[in-house]
Amino acid sequence: MDFSHINEQGRAKMIDVSEKKATKRQAVAKGSVKVNSNTMQLIKSGGIKKGDVLAVAQVAGIMAAKKTSDIIPMCHPLALNGIDIEFDCMDTEILIKATVKCKGVTGVEMEALTAVSAAALTIYDMCKAVQRDIEISDIMLIYKEGGKSGVFRK
Amino acid sequence: MDFSHINEQGRAKMIDVSEKKATKRQAVAKGSVKVNSNTMQLIKSGGIKKGDVLAVAQVAGIMAAKKTSDIIPMCHPLALNGIDIEFDCMDTEILIKATVKCKGVTGVEMEALTAVSAAALTIYDMCKAVQRDIEISDIMLIYKEGGKSGVFRK
Amino acid sequence: MDFSHINEQGRAKMIDVSEKKATKRQAVAKGSVKVNSNTMQLIKSGGIKKGDVLAVAQVAGIMAAKKTSDIIPMCHPLALNGIDIEFDCMDTEILIKATVKCKGVTGVEMEALTAVSAAALTIYDMCKAVQRDIEISDIMLIYKEGGKSGVFRK
Amino acid sequence: MDFSHINEQGRAKMIDVSEKKATKRQAVAKGSVKVNSNTMQLIKSGGIKKGDVLAVAQVAGIMAAKKTSDIIPMCHPLALNGIDIEFDCMDTEILIKATVKCKGVTGVEMEALTAVSAAALTIYDMCKAVQRDIEISDIMLIYKEGGKSGVFRK
Amino acid sequence: MDFSHINEQGRAKMIDVSEKKATKRQAVAKGSVKVNSNTMQLIKSGGIKKGDVLAVAQVAGIMAAKKTSDIIPMCHPLALNGIDIEFDCMDTEILIKATVKCKGVTGVEMEALTAVSAAALTIYDMCKAVQRDIEISDIMLIYKEGGKSGVFRK
Amino acid sequence: MDFSHINEQGRAKMIDVSEKKATKRQAVAKGSVKVNSNTMQLIKSGGIKKGDVLAVAQVAGIMAAKKTSDIIPMCHPLALNGIDIEFDCMDTEILIKATVKCKGVTGVEMEALTAVSAAALTIYDMCKAVQRDIEISDIMLIYKEGGKSGVFRK
Numbered sequence: 001m002d003f004s005h006i007n008e009q010g011r012a013k014m015i016d017v018s019e020k021k022a023t024k025r026q027a028v029a030k031g032s033v034k035v036n037s038n039t040m041q042l043i044k045s046g047g048i049k050k051g052d053v054l055a056v057a058q059v060a061g062i063m064a065a066k067k068t069s070d071i072i073p074m075c076h077p078l079a080l081n082g083i084d085i086e087f088d089c090m091d092t093e094i095l096i097k098a099t100v101k102c103k104g105v106t107g108v109e110m111e112a113l114t115a116v117s118a119a120a121l122t123i124y125d126m127c128k129a130v131q132r133d134i135e136i137s138d139i140m141l142i143y144k145e146g147g148k149s150g151v152f153r154k
Numbered sequence: 155m156d157f158s159h160i161n162e163q164g165r166a167k168m169i170d171v172s173e174k175k176a177t178k179r180q181a182v183a184k185g186s187v188k189v190n191s192n193t194m195q196l197i198k199s200g201g202i203k204k205g206d207v208l209a210v211a212q213v214a215g216i217m218a219a220k221k222t223s224d225i226i227p228m229c230h231p232l233a234l235n236g237i238d239i240e241f242d243c244m245d246t247e248i249l250i251k252a253t254v255k256c257k258g259v260t261g262v263e264m265e266a267l268t269a270v271s272a273a274a275l276t277i278y279d280m281c282k283a284v285q286r287d288i289e290i291s292d293i294m295l296i297y298k299e300g301g302k303s304g305v306f307r308k
Numbered sequence: 309m310d311f312s313h314i315n316e317q318g319r320a321k322m323i324d325v326s327e328k329k330a331t332k333r334q335a336v337a338k339g340s341v342k343v344n345s346n347t348m349q350l351i352k353s354g355g356i357k358k359g360d361v362l363a364v365a366q367v368a369g370i371m372a373a374k375k376t377s378d379i380i381p382m383c384h385p386l387a388l389n390g391i392d393i394e395f396d397c398m399d400t401e402i403l404i405k406a407t408v409k410c411k412g413v414t415g416v417e418m419e420a421l422t423a424v425s426a427a428a429l430t431i432y433d434m435c436k437a438v439q440r441d442i443e444i445s446d447i448m449l450i451y452k453e454g455g456k457s458g459v460f461r462k
Numbered sequence: 463m464d465f466s467h468i469n470e471q472g473r474a475k476m477i478d479v480s481e482k483k484a485t486k487r488q489a490v491a492k493g494s495v496k497v498n499s500n501t502m503q504l505i506k507s508g509g510i511k512k513g514d515v516l517a518v519a520q521v522a523g524i525m526a527a528k529k530t531s532d533i534i535p536m537c538h539p540l541a542l543n544g545i546d547i548e549f550d551c552m553d554t555e556i557l558i559k560a561t562v563k564c565k566g567v568t569g570v571e572m573e574a575l576t577a578v579s580a581a582a583l584t585i586y587d588m589c590k591a592v593q594r595d596i597e598i599s600d601i602m603l604i605y606k607e608g609g610k611s612g613v614f615r616k
Numbered sequence: 617m618d619f620s621h622i623n624e625q626g627r628a629k630m631i632d633v634s635e636k637k638a639t640k641r642q643a644v645a646k647g648s649v650k651v652n653s654n655t656m657q658l659i660k661s662g663g664i665k666k667g668d669v670l671a672v673a674q675v676a677g678i679m680a681a682k683k684t685s686d687i688i689p690m691c692h693p694l695a696l697n698g699i700d701i702e703f704d705c706m707d708t709e710i711l712i713k714a715t716v717k718c719k720g721v722t723g724v725e726m727e728a729l730t731a732v733s734a735a736a737l738t739i740y741d742m743c744k745a746v747q748r749d750i751e752i753s754d755i756m757l758i759y760k761e762g763g764k765s766g767v768f769r770k
Numbered sequence: 771m772d773f774s775h776i777n778e779q780g781r782a783k784m785i786d787v788s789e790k791k792a793t794k795r796q797a798v799a800k801g802s803v804k805v806n807s808n809t810m811q812l813i814k815s816g817g818i819k820k821g822d823v824l825a826v827a828q829v830a831g832i833m834a835a836k837k838t839s840d841i842i843p844m845c846h847p848l849a850l851n852g853i854d855i856e857f858d859c860m861d862t863e864i865l866i867k868a869t870v871k872c873k874g875v876t877g878v879e880m881e882a883l884t885a886v887s888a889a890a891l892t893i894y895d896m897c898k899a900v901q902r903d904i905e906i907s908d909i910m911l912i913y914k915e916g917g918k919s920g921v922f923r924k
Contacts, residue, residue: 012205012366013280014374016390018332018409024788031290051166051229055671057392057842058782060227061863063679066784066839066847067225069374071272072279073214073367074204077387079847080215082786100786105389110279117271117290125226132306136185136271136293141286152286166674168682170698172640172717178480209363212474213535217371220531220539221475223682229673231682231695233539235567236478255480259697320513320828322836326794326871339598358536359474361900368535373532377836379580380587381522381829385836386850412852416467418587425579425598426533433534433572440614444493444579444601447593460594486634499716517825520628520691525833528630528685528693541693544632563634627822647906666844667782676843687837687888688828688895689850690820726895733887733906734841741842741880748911752801752887755906768902 007048014074020105025146029112033123033137034096039131040092043123050126054087057096057122061085064118065100065111076106083111084118096120097142109141157283168228174259179300183266185293187248187277193285194246197277204280208241211250211276215239218272219254219265226268230260250274251296260299263295322382328413333454336422340449341402341431346399347439351431359433362395365404365430371394372426373408373419380422384414391419391428404428405450417449476536482567487608491574493601495556495585501593502554505585516549518582519558523547526580527573534576536566543557545573547581558582559604565587571603630690636721641762646681647755648738649710655747656708659739666742670703673712673738677701680726680734681716688730692722699727701735712736714759724759782845790875795916799882801909803864803893809901810862813893820896824857826864827892831855834888835870838851842884846876853881855889866890867912879911 043053050056053112062083069077078112081101088095100108120136127134144152189197190206197207204210210299216237223231242249252269254262274290298306343351351361358364370391378384389409396403406423408416428444435442452460480570497505505515512518524545529537543563550557562570582598589596606614651659659669666672678699685693697717704711714731716724736752743750760768805813813823820826832853839847851871858865868885870878890906897904914922 006342011255012210012363012370013393014370014388014391015204016392016409018411033260051190051674052671054236055782056166056675057225057669058667059672059675060225062782062784063840063843064225070371071214071221071225072276073210073280073371074276076389079387079874080784081788081846083784085783100885101786103269103788104387109282110275112288113275115276117275118302119270120293121264121267122226122265128263130792134307137291139293140281140288141291144286154287166671166678168678168696168699169700170700170717172719174699204601205366206363209360209474211369212359213364213367216474216476217532217535227679230697233541233566233695234476235480235538237476239475240710255478257480258695320518320825320832321855322832322850322853323512324854324871326873358477364474364535368533372533378833379522379526379529379533380584381518382584382849383587385813387528387849391897412849417590418583421586421598422581425583428601429575429579430534430536432575433537436571440600441616444575445599447598447601448596449580462595483654511829514825517628517822518829520821521826521829524628524630525686525689541695541720542630543634543692545630546632547629561702631820666785672782672843676841680841683841687830687834687841689826690890690892691895705807715897725898729891729906730895731889734899736909737880737883737887738842740883741845744879749924750910752883752909753907753911755890756903770903 012074014076015075016104017076022103022105024103026086026101026109027109027112027141028099028143029116029141030097031116031120032137033120033128034135034137035092035127036131037092039127050128053123053126056126057119058085060122061098061115061119065115068111072110075110078102080102080111083115085115086147089111094123107144109144113139166228168230171230171259176257176259177300180255181259181261181263181266182253182297183270184249184251184293184299185270185274186252186291187274188289188291189281190285191246191248193281196284202280210280211273212239214276215252215269215273219269222246222265222268224262229264230258232258234265236268239269241276248277261298261301263298269292320382322384325384326414330411330413331454332411333415335415335417335420335449336407336451337424337449338403338405339428340393340445341428342402342443342445343435344439345400347435350438353372356434361434362432366393368430369406369423369427373423376419376422380418382424383418386410386412388419391423393423402431415452415455417452421447425454474536478539479538480568484565484567485608486565488563489569489574489603490561490605491578491603492557492559493578493582494599495582496597496599497554497589498593499554503588504592510570511587514562515585515588518588519581520547522584523577523581527577530573530576534572537572540564540566542573545577547577556585569606569609571606573581575601628690629732630692633692635719638719638721639762640719641723642713642717643723643725643728643757644759645719645732645757646711646713647732648753649736650751650753651708651743651745653708655743658746662691664742669739669742672742673735674701676738677714677731677735684727684730688726691726694718694720696727699731710739723760723763725760729755781797782844784846787846787875792873792875793916794873795877797877797879797882797911798869798913799886799911800867800896801886801890802907803890804907805862805897806901807896809863812900818896823893823896826896827889828855830892831868831885831889835885838881838884842880845880848872848874848914850881853885855885864893877914877917879914883909
């Protein structure tokens with residue numbers, strides 16, 4: 001007796017991409033961490049007790065990008081070719097930008113977004129002892145190329 | 155010859171919490187995923203090809219909370235007691251709320267924030283084929299209790 | 309003095325597949341979870357307190373398939389192209405079927421078997437509070453294609 | 463507008479065990495791997511090219527037990543105190559038994575079952591080149607003590 | 617019929633520590649990375665293209681310490697309280713020292729040794745493009761306290 | 771305002787290898803574990819209570835090689851084709867040699883070195899109850915082929 005219809009709502013799958021071509025792919029994502037000026041001052045002067053905030057966040061973002069398919073359930077495992085993360089510190093905002101490259105059958109948007117998210121969470125963790133109301137915001141894809149849908153630019 | 159000063163900037167450490175008391179700890183974090191009304195309609199009606207978006211995001215958030223100390227470099231490993239994630243779907247916004255509980259020597263803010271972030275990234279991944287400009291925003295701690303600093307409420 | 313013969317029994321290796329061709333590969337595995345009719349009723353009606361049993365099991369199976377080479381020591385890491393899991397609920401038995409696809413130099417039998425096993429263990433975990441003597445059984449490969457040994461059908 | 467009822471089916475949670483007492487816990491699980499007599503002969507004589515089948519399976523089972531909360535979504539992370547795996551080779555069947563101990567707020571049934579499953583999958587992987595129709599069966603809990611529900615014996 | 621004697625050699629177990637007391641534990645390990653003076657110069661001046669060598673090595677060592685029980689098969693999972701890594705750069709040698717603290721039923725020697733090893737491997741990886749014959753050496757425990765065997769000092 | 775220069779020291783990246791060709795790659799690394807003659811005797815006779823030291827170390831080394839990109843921050847993920855570890859037991863020294871093969875755009879030196887390191891740490895862990903001053907030493911690359919820089923032989 002077939003009851004498979006019971007979990008049609010939950011019918012999650014890692015979509016079959018066997019028929020897709022392996023092409024060069026790139027994605028760039030960004031996000032912001034909002035801190036107060038005291039916290040920003042401590043970050044810039046190396047006064048955060050837990051360590052060099054941006055150096056640690058950079059490593060965290062790169063390592064998380066490599067773990068993306070182990071964090072995001074329906075994401076395909078990919079052999080990434082390159083990951084680069086930049087920080088732009090403004091008055092009360094740290095802008096994070098992550099660029100990921102790969103040659104494969106699916107895009108690397110999730111890897112770039114995961115890199116930004118992990119870097120942001122790490123900045124939060126490094127600074128939370130001095131500021132309790134840090135916010136992470138505006139995480140989005142800003143550029144993507146490769147694959148059938150071609151170029152996307154925000 | 156001692157050159158340890160070279161990496162003073164990078165002197166990251168997982169802070170020693172041996173002297174702290176094990177107490178009951180709880181943290182609640184929230185975040186938003188901004189989608190357009192077409193995407194929201196597809197999510198609600200089960201029309202997303204990759205699967206039941208919120209069911210998958212819920213599992214992803216809970217599993218990521220358990221991996222927090224493997225994603226955030228200076229975060230302490232903790233044996234979590236409970237993790238709960240709720241979704242609130244408004245017109246063009248999905249509000250995510252994660253509650254984490256533990257009995258330990260450090261708080262669980264990072265676990266709650268990581269749960270929200272992973273759930274948000276998963277919603278993004280499940281829906282990206284139908285909408286290219288989804289945004290993740292306003293990730294923050296809204297409540298915390300336990301430990302020396304007591305209660306925090308946003 | 310050479311004593312390498314001491315561990316000839318233990319001479320495990322991840323076999324060198326450098327000379328093999330990358331071809332399209334697919335494997336289908338199945339397994340059963342035996343529950344009593346009260347448990348089956350609760351699963352179907354959404355009455356299990358821990359959550360939607362089959363939705364969670366589906367995610368668990370797919371995520372475990374991606375981790376196969378980190379669970380099975382001599383298994384080769386592979387970039388999987390597709391993973392799909394189906395459930396068939398009969399009176400007192402849930403039949404699980406997992407299909408995995410890849411283009412690579414080794415087959416994906418272990419990925420399919422691991423997906424089935426993890427989904428089965430998850431059903432067990434979700435239901436163990438209501439039934440103490442659940443059994444997992446009859447895990448086997450039912451179909452395989454690709455590679456030198458061609459098609460296998462049980 | 464509140465649409466949380468949409469995912470009531472999928473309302474999975476890692477149940478809050480904060481109110482439970484930490485007690486000594488133990489679980490014993492078993493399972494079988496069915497092989498033909500040629501394969502059994504090769505296992506016993508060390509004739510499997512991939513390595514010492516049972517030695518590798520033992521390590522795989524122990525390592526997988528430690529990963530249980532990263533494989534089974536709603537499982538609580540635990541600091542395990544002891545893991546032991548035994549094999550009993552009969553004519554065409556390898557009986558696997560795993561004993562897991564812990565002092566904690568939840569039981570270790572899933573750790574014991576996961577250890578058996580991973581050991582079984584590893585035996586399958588080590589032998590699949592010589593036998594195509596190996597089966598894994600009869601995975602179940604045979605003993606459990608500790609916690610409110612006390613002793614369970616099958 | 618009992619053939620368990622076949623794998624007596626392979627009878628690995630994660631030793632049962634249920635009867636041991638939870639006490640404060642600390643371990644300090646060290647190791648060396650031998651580089652030539654050109655490589656040392658590049659490390660100190662920030663001239664390594666891959667990034668700030670010691671900052672990255674520090675994060676890698678701390679993150680690896682947390683993963684120790686997932687790398688070393690018979691190692692017990694522990695909730696570490698603190699991890700600190702120091703570097704001492706001499707003419708052609710980088711001395712690495714890792715201190716790990718915990719309150720638990722087993723010691724943290726493996727965590728300290730794993731931290732040193734991962735930091736050393738990371739320095740190697742960051743510099744290998746400029747020097748092909750880097751060596752990692754003299755990895756050992758230099759101090760340990762806690763547990764029944766008390767203090768060890770090298 | 772651009773403050774990115776603040777973290778120039780920490781500007782770690784996973785170098786973009788998109789322009790490199792996929793070629794056959796191989797690396798061989800070695801390392802030593804120094805034990806006293808009592809410990810060596812116990813290893814050879816199977817008298818170590820924790821299990822068959824070299825069998826467990828072999829599995830640990832192979833599994834760690836597959837995790838290299840999750841341990842070493844700037845390392846590229848690779849689909850390895852083969853991993854083999856050999857042990858050579860001399861009077862008071864165990865020589866470990868690991869050979870790793872791959873077809874890819876970067877070399878596998880880190881995989882081979884990580885395999886040796888993990889095997890060495892495992893031998894240490896298995897024997898530390900009987901000897902407190904074990905040392906791991908002389909970890910280095912002894913051979914490498916493939917890629918633009920061609921063959922390296924120590």
